[in-house]
Amino acid sequence: MAKRAITINVNGTEHPLQVDAPDRLIDVLRDQLNLKSVKEGCSTGDCGICAVLVDGKLVNSCLMLAAQCDGRRVTTLEGLLGDPTMKRMQGSFIANNAAQCGFCTPAMLMASWDIARHSPEPSDEEIKVAISGILCRCTGYYQIIDSVREGCERGER
Amino acid sequence: MSTLELYSPTDLSDALRFMEHDGRNVAIIASGTDLLPRMRRKQISPSVLLDISSLTEDLRYIRQLDGTIRLGALTTVADLLESPLFHGKLSVIREAAMLFGAPQVRNVATVGGNICSAASSEDMIPVFMALDASLKLVSAREERTVPLKDFVVGKRETVMKPSEMLAEVNFSPPGGHSWTAYEKLGRRNMLILAIVNEALSVTLEDDLRTIRSARVALNRVSGKIPAVAVKTSDFLRGKRVTGQTVAQAQKVLASELSLTSDFRGSGEYRTEVAQVFLKRLIERCTRQIGGPS
Numbered sequence: 001m002a003k004r005a006i007t008i009n010v011n012g013t014e015h016p017l018q019v020d021a022p023d024r025l026i027d028v029l030r031d032q033l034n035l036k037s038v039k040e041g042c043s044t045g046d047c048g049i050c051a052v053l054v055d056g057k058l059v060n061s062c063l064m065l066a067a068q069c070d071g072r073r074v075t076t077l078e079g080l081l082g083d084p085t086m087k088r089m090q091g092s093f094i095a096n097n098a099a100q101c102g103f104c105t106p107a108m109l110m111a112s113w114d115i116a117r118h119s120p121e122p123s124d125e126e127i128k129v130a131i132s133g134i135l136c137r138c139t140g141y142y143q144i145i146d147s148v149r150e151g152c153e154r155g156e157r
Numbered sequence: 158m159s160t161l162e163l164y165s166p167t168d169l170s171d172a173l174r175f176m177e178h179d180g181r182n183v184a185i186i187a188s189g190t191d192l193l194p195r196m197r198r199k200q201i202s203p204s205v206l207l208d209i210s211s212l213t214e215d216l217r218y219i220r221q222l223d224g225t226i227r228l229g230a231l232t233t234v235a236d237l238l239e240s241p242l243f244h245g246k247l248s249v250i251r252e253a254a255m256l257f258g259a260p261q262v263r264n265v266a267t268v269g270g271n272i273c274s275a276a277s278s279e280d281m282i283p284v285f286m287a288l289d290a291s292l293k294l295v296s297a298r299e300e301r302t303v304p305l306k307d308f309v310v311g312k313r314e315t316v317m318k319p320s321e322m323l324a325e326v327n328f329s330p331p332g333g334h335s336w337t338a339y340e341k342l343g344r345r346n347m348l349i350l351a352i353v354n355e356a357l358s359v360t361l362e363d364d365l366r367t368i369r370s371a372r373v374a375l376n377r378v379s380g381k382i383p384a385v386a387v388k389t390s391d392f393l394r395g396k397r398v399t400g401q402t403v404a405q406a407q408k409v410l411a412s413e414l415s416l417t418s419d420f421r422g423s424g425e426y427r428t429e430v431a432q433v434f435l436k437r438l439i440e441r442c443t444r445q446i447g448g449p450s
Binding site for chain 1: 162163165186188190193194196197199202206208210211235243255258259260261262264265346347348
């Protein structure tokens with residue numbers, strides 16, 4: 001089976017890639033580009049810990065073929081490490097002990113960053129909706145909700 | 158070593174030509190949120206994926222023209238949430254979209270994909286069925302319209318031919334004193350497939366007490382087939398909205414449903430929930446219209 005040549009802009013850099021038909025976005029991000037913040041959990045869209053942004057929209061990278069991302073813009077947590085909102089959100093997660101095992105943390109941060117961008121002062125209900133697609137296996141949701149609220153609030157000042 | 162092939166058509170007619178001529182086991186992939194997990198679980202093993210996700214120019218639109226609302230099959234669930242059309246009388250579409258999966262799924266999952274999945278738990282099917290939606294099916298040779306209520310004939314089985322693709326969902330919003338509402342029961346509030354989901358569209362007479370027309374649709378009516386509960390809908394027509402009417406309609410619905418059990422719930426439980434939902438839906442709709450509560 002011939003590989004397909006595609007180009008994906010990942011974290012601001014154009015990456016020419018060779019992919020097989022069944023390769024998913026997560027496979028390319030982890031195995032070809034070594035972006036290990038993107039975790040693989042259920043592989044079926046139930047746990048959301050593979051969440052990344054594609055053209056600015058939060059998606060599960062296990063549910064998208066790499067070939068479908070040809071010519072598109074993908075952002076992972078690694079690409080946002082220098083971003084002020086993300087820095088603030090990370091600080092808030094640390095201050096509120098929002099990471100226990102840490103497995104869901106990168107995806108939670110991506111969803112939190114996404115809501116901070118759209119809603120500077122989200123209600124708890126909005127935060128719950130924003131992270132509803134991400135499973136925290138330690139069930140430490142309250143610390144996460146507190147972190148997102150504070151991470152967003154500080155952005156206001 | 159994978160033998161799976163991927164074909165990315167340049168436009169809709171290219172995709173339809175491909176479906177007409179490729180004799181292999183072709184599966185259409187839009188967002189992939191339903192297809193990829195099924196492939197991973199080996200529930201299906203297509204030899205070719207026809208990736209229509211880039212055909213947004215042809216298939217991703219929400220239009221209102223001459224009183225008809227037309228949704229391209231690639232309209233995402235998030236598109237429904239962002240559209241200004243689905244407020245007021247059509248806010249049911251927003252409600253159903255909010256109960257659909259989670260943000261990561263809503264951002265890519267398509268209305269057409271959800272309908273074609275036909276897995277008896279789809280959020281979009283009862284809602285659009287209650288709105289009496291039609292589907293535009295296209296192939297390289299022809300185009301035909303099928304009422305959504307007749308589209309699904311079994312679990313994961315539809316009337317679509319192998320050469321056909323769903324291109325559009327369209328419906329005329331109910332006029333007059335009408336409202337449409339949706340209820341869904343899952344094992345948790347979000348990111349969950351429905352054990353029971355049910356939608357009701359009702360129009361009252363000018364007296365705001367008598368039902369002019371009603372359409373009740375459920376994810377399962379007989380076995381695992383989503384359909385309009387015809388007997389219940391017919392029963393409601395011409396009745397005054399009273400507690401007695403509701404109680405009688407619940408009995409009619411229970412006798413009309415023949416539901417099977419699976420790991421999500423028993424048929425008995427589903428029938429019970431469907432009756433409770435019917436009462437809630439009638440009450441919600443009539444309250445919104447301004448009739449008796």
